[in-house]
Amino acid sequence: MSRASEFIRLYNEVDAYLRRRTGADDRRSFSHVVQSAARTDRAVRHVRDLLIDYGQLRNAIIHSDEYPEKIIAEPNEETVQEFSRIAGLVMSPPRLIPAFQRVIRCFSPDDPVVSALAYMRDRGYSQVVIQTDDGLQVLTVEGIARWLGRRVEENGMRVEDETLSEAVACEPPGSFVVMGRDDTIFDAQAAFIEHPAPGRARLAVIIVTSNGNRSETPLGLVTPWDLMAAARDGLPRG
Missing domain, CATH: 3.10.580.10 (CBS-domain)
Known part of the structure; x- marks a missing residue:
């Protein structure tokens, strides 16, 4: 799997998770969903700005006017690894025990x-x-x-x-x-x-x-x- 494909996979998982948490449909933008989730979810609030940045990066990676969506850029390995770590914190935040x-x-x-x-x-x-x-x-x-x-x-x-x-x-x-x-x-x-x-x-x-x-x-x-x-x-x- 390419770095871009892995990044998009992580993005889609986080996007689906946050939409389930907030009840938002596909008409809402990713940044709107993040802001909505951050009001009640402290893990999301902690990395809210980073998530919004990654949402913007996703838009730069994909040309969404075509179907299927076409990857037009490749993120570096460090970016993918950091996004993977943040996605884990959002979807499975560390518990006190x-x-x-x-x-x-x-x-x-x-x-x-x-x-x-x-x-x-x-x-x-x-x-x-x-x-x-x-x-x-x-x-x-x-x-x-x-x-x-x-x-x-x-x-x-x-x-x-x-x-x-x-x-x-x-x-x-x-x-x-x-x-x-x-x-x-x-x-x-x-x-x-x-x-x-x-x-x-x-x-x-x-x-x-x-x-x-x-x-x-x-x-x-x-x-x-x-x-x-x-x-x-x-x-x-x-």
């Missing part, structure tokens, strides 16, 4: 604070997950700093005598959200970009469970650094 799956240690509210601090130090983490009666909770370095400040103001402290239940009470609201395993990397990006809501803390971490419920077992964690690493590994920035 397995992309960020990891073994999560859940602490108990009755565990000593020093055990969580040691765990964070040894692994270079900036947060720990706590399983409370109300569901999953996160304790971040910001929450720890607030707790330390409060305890010093009160009457000093012996850290080894303190439990996580006391520290997690100082965690600022909104420092974490829970998302489902089938949410996409683009959904996670949007969560960090759209936070914080007025009066709430900066989002520090996303806990991933099966269905996005705090009562479920955590399957993975996502931080802004994880998303930056994913971008370095080849996720297009759009």
Whole structure:
């Protein structure tokens, strides 16, 4: 298969996929369909401008006034490979699981604070997950700093005598959200970009469970650094 034929095959797949998603018929232009899909599909929104550019390139490759359509130009290999990667992201965007799956240690509210601090130090983490009666909770370095400040103001402290239940009470609201395993990397990006809501803390971490419920077992964690690493590994920035 020539590079042009492969490019047109990819274009036709993306075009058909987006028309199914939006319910658009053949009278709508490709760029119109892309714009329509981008309103509700974060993966499409992420690469919207690139898709429109590839649509224009498709028109340059094909002479559509004839039937069957005649190929009149040949894209280079790099262009075809990049379009293939973007088509995959649109039609099968990376899900949070397995992309960020990891073994999560859940602490108990009755565990000593020093055990969580040691765990964070040894692994270079900036947060720990706590399983409370109300569901999953996160304790971040910001929450720890607030707790330390409060305890010093009160009457000093012996850290080894303190439990996580006391520290997690100082965690600022909104420092974490829970998302489902089938949410996409683009959904996670949007969560960090759209936070914080007025009066709430900066989002520090996303806990991933099966269905996005705090009562479920955590399957993975996502931080802004994880998303930056994913971008370095080849996720297009759009």
